[in-house]
Amino acid sequence: MTRLRIASWNINSVRARTAIVERFLNEEQPDVLCLQETKAEDKVFPASFFAERGYVHQALNGQRMHHGVAILSKVPLEAHGRHDWQDNGEARHVGVRLPHGLRLENVYVPAGGDIPDRTLNPKFGQKLDFLGRMTRWSEELKEPTLIVGDFNVAPLECDVWSHKALLDVVSHTPIEVETLNALQAAHEWVDLGRKFVPAPERNYTWWSYRSADWTKNDRGRRLDHMWASPSVAAQAVMHKVHEPCRAWEKPSDHVPLVVDLEL
Template sequence: MADTLKIASWNINSVRARMDIVTRFLTEEQPDILCLQETKVVDTIFPGDPFRKLGYVHQVLNGQPMHHGVAILSKLPLDEDLRHDWQDNGEARHIGVRLPNGIRLENVYIPAGGDIPDRTLNPKFGQKLDFVERMTRWSEVLAEPTVIVGDFNIAPLECDVWSHKQLLDVVSHTPIEVAALTRLQQSHDWVDLGRHFVPPPQRLYTWWSYRSKDWTANDRGRRLDHMWASPAVAKQATAHRVLEGCRSWLKPSDHIPLVTEFAF
């Protein structure tokens, strides 16, 4: 294995619909590993050949029809295909592997949680909180050096959204969600690589709604996508970037890719 490792993560919002921009991203960035969320395709018709042609011959998939779905595509061998049903209903929202250097890589897609931040009125919100709680129970006993990436659907810091005041009651930035994610982070002393390299209160967004005709005009972004690492692994991280330009590519996802580089 190389002395350096470059991991990318991207909620692609349908991999088949966005193969052109995924191909462009991989060609330009050349990560060793790409973790995708919201692939929206069953494993049997996942478009694996275009990735193989680009060198991503190792593919671990966890998909389902039309919704959710995660995948890890790698130039490096991958072992120990594991899946946690943190949603507790069989949805394809997690996949985990072991890299050749022994580090675990976990790819997760936390539910959005609906529109009403009340588990009584909105069961989806309760499912989201329970999902994070199950992750926390897993994280508490995690002993292996690990990198966890994905769409967490929570923007934890005040500077992770375009307006803390206006989004306090909006799902993804409510105090109860932030508290749940904080407990998850503390359960393993996870290092938030985004904010390690771009300290608050610097601007750092990964998602802009499709509802805005020009996402750059009002810049109403949120940092919903994350890369965390165990403390020992985080010490090996050398760079972290978010690629905002991808949000303006043809037929874009509403999320942008994140890239972290490590030196071992």
């Protein structure tokens, strides 16, 4: 059997955070790194930075100043593809096939603005429609797949610091949770975060920059996820949230997720 380590991280501008990316790569040694919110067109993405560290296989889908996703790998990548699940040309998805026939999909779901009403806030409607298109894609999916990224939804009551306080806050509203649950059911996706850290244990991946001391009030949310086809979930032997990254110099507001698969 081959052990494959895959990491996922909303880096919130890859060119601004190469120092902590390097530290993370040195500490965790992932075989594959999926990044979201790279905020870099493909032509200015720091491809050589990753290649020099062994990540010579790269699948990029970048956009100037906004969005952007990337898969950087030490193992060969095949069948690169992109879905426009928002149907507006934004760079929010890239997918590849890894050795052993595993599909890897890296996605950055829209945040959805501030008002949880598609009539008053078109961005919220775009978010729900994005998840709806992902659901229809999942219904037809036949290959063993791992989908990772910033889903921008905290589905469980224990996935946020206060369920009551955040019920009307975008990322934890009932309609977002219902929509994400429909997506999960469409392929019987296994939520690896909760497979290894069962509810209601604390398991956050994001803390706002607005907090003067994120460790003191710990107002976190679990917005980042790794979901696996049932057959792939059975091959997962380790999953963790790398929370210490949030305290590193010039951090992202998100922290990385890491999974080990035995294929």
